Amino acid sequence: MPRKLLTGGLTAALLLAVAPAQATKVQEYELDNGLQLFVQQDERAPVVNSMVWYGVGGSYELPGKTGIAHALEHMMFQGTDKYPDGEFSEIISANGGEENAFTGADYTAYYQKLEASRLPISFELEADRMRNLLLKEADFEKEIEVIKEERRMRTEDNPQSFTYETAMATAYQTSPYGQPIVGWMHDLHNLTVDDLRDWYDRWYAPNNARLVVVGDVEPDAVHELAQKHFADIPRAEVTPPAPRPEVEQRGMKRVKVQRPAQLPYLMMSYKVPVLKTTLLDDTAAGVAEWEPYALEVLVGILDGGDSARFSRDLVRESRVAASAGASYNMTARLPTSLLTLSGTPAQGHDVDELEQALREQVAKLKDKPVEAAELERIKTQVVASDVYQRDSVFYQGYLIGLLETVGLDWRMIDEYVGKVQAVTPEQVQEVAKKYLTDDRLTIAELEPLASESLMPALPAPTSEEDDHVH
């Protein structure tokens, strides 16, 4: 089946769930230079996941310079004086490590997973490249070509990703969330190594970073080790980017993407608030604290498993959809985000029928409170997935790093289950009425072109999921 564009509903619900029944035990430290350290013990295996999260990503970029954050992430593997060329990766590899990095709209993060006693190697290397990156012209000239190939692979040659990119650029009028994380191709052509150097100097500083360590480690010893490796790195002045709030949408938008493809595809994206919206004094007007949680439950009602409404009604009952999904990222840094319904019509049906069916699903949420059994199922799933997530040291670190980097608090991991359980059928109905309206909606449709009608050249845009991996 066609892959869902974003994480599905249940996955969205999982996103914040970790270890609730027993409280998450995170030890928090801050070095004098502003570097924040979070340590969570997990002694199940002699393994450690060490991550550095920088408070910068694609949404910090200005028009004309998209793709810088991701390009710099690539260059972070190209060497320092102390560890030139590919030595970073060679050292991690020779120590049995796994490593990578990912760039999102709101963060750039680097991680190594190692046998637990080898944590000093991770700290030595990450501290070094926090300030000492060489950024050589020749390396950049080569690496930017790799990035263009990455863009071609992920976006240009993938009609659903291409549609996603167009949908984001259409839905957001002024917010930087409309920009592709990998960057527009013409921006990649124009980027210079000097652009990257400015970016690096501006954002890569201890006071704009969070160090997250999860595994079979002793927190105070990790703190001591962090002091040893990171304490001498000077603080830098980090000025937040000028605000680029999303202007209020004044009516429905619709865009059609014509690409060589076999299957049509439909995305319906509604502007919605997120957790951050409820915390910001000036923009919080009218957004209650429970609303993001009610939206989270709403997504679970539609797409939280095979027994949820989309599978039950659209795939199995009316059979208008071959697949359908709902997604919502409640942890966005900026206050306006999207709740997206998407799908591929079944054979014998078209996107208009699918749109109609999705609209009926929305109408049903507004007209009638969800049933008690549906709500109960979501709540049980949230509790269960909360326990399941403890099986992954990577994911535990991911949640802590993500929440802290976007300006939330790791303690929300523990609050999540309770907040979801407190959501009532009336609240789900209320957020449906308030936010799933046409004046907040952008509809994007992929219209397959037969290959024969193709022109030889296909210029184009990007992005499939949130993260671009090195």
Add this chain to the structure above:
Amino acid sequence: MSTKHYLLTLVLLVTAPVLKATPDIQHWQTEHGVDVYFVAADEIPIVDIHVVFDAGSARDGDHAGVAGMALGMLADGADGMSANAISQAFESVGAEYGTSLDRDMASVKLRTLAEEEARTAAVDMLIKVLSEPDFPQSDFEREQQRSLVGLQAKKQKPGSVASDAFYAALYGDHPYAHPTSGTEDSIKALTPADLRAFHEKHYTASNATIAVVGALTRDEVEDLANRLVARLPAGESLPALADVPAATSSEERIEFPSSQTHILIGTPVVERKDPDYFPLYVGNHVLGGGGMVTRLFNSIREERGLSYSVYSYFYPLAKSGPFVAGLQTSTAQADAALEVLRNEIRDYIENGPTADELEASKQNITGGFPLRIDSNSSIVSYLAVIGFYDLPLDYLDKFNDRVEAVTREDIVDAFQRRLDVAEFDTIMVGRQPDDNADD
């Protein structure tokens, strides 16, 4: 590659790690003779169960895609319960049900809370799904249509088109040749009766393996395993698959409206219990298996910037699984990239790794061993493979020793005997030279 003294310095930074033991695998047979592999893990109150059958797509016979559809439809109606009722039964207790299919194995997977009421409800549902699927006509028609949509979706991905063509080229008439999801014609020709017949023959006690990891006692798992397969027919063990015919080279260029050309080259080589497996595996780690430090990565990405992703791997199967090397690059430079790829592999087969490269790869594989078994989900997958392919119970215990034992000479010998670039099949999917395309 030159000697890397800094490696030594940093490796010595840490004291020799005291590794916790590999998981203690308990192995027995159920009352009906089904092999059970169990690792107790009490730290998290969850249970992972994989029930694996010799029912991969290689068992499709004349009905390509029947294995995939039968597996996919187990939970679309069983013992008179509807797909809605079944999914509710799992999800209302927070359980996660799933399946996966490859050429050899059909896997049915359940993750549930260990708590007795939830676990019992989930396992009871699993038993019905495994033993008494109904394959209702109406659900079948829907899933058949969805399979066809899935096949169409594959046709818009150059990587999928390349992969299907690659297996077809390598395996000819062998049952590994066709796509695991079947073809449009074969899916259209299927009926619920085909699925029922497939289930009856393949989902049997003789053909099953059970793997369990989680917060349960041995007694509890014995009971659970007995119940899981009690309602399966005894059945018969299936005959071994045919041997894969000798490799012959071919080159196929497939027109596709993409900006890049996807390249795959390779040949059938390696079985799960192959005596050359470890030299091939360790040797390939240097060549293209070891992430961002391999020969191929350095040559094609780091030196030339030709591709975002470039890799090689051996994929061991019951019969000769493939050696695969691949990349994707802008069409205008595809021929050049293919030549670099072939030359690197040819050179490696001829000369093997340097002593330093081999040492670095061994350090990565053995030093990274704890990472492979650091979660219940990774351990249960290992158990299923050990059980299905009848690997020794000490496979994990001995893994590092067998890696350490591989010498440079072993690698050169194994690569020279088993791989010859002149016999590789080559698939290129993208615009063809006449198109004169670039962006």
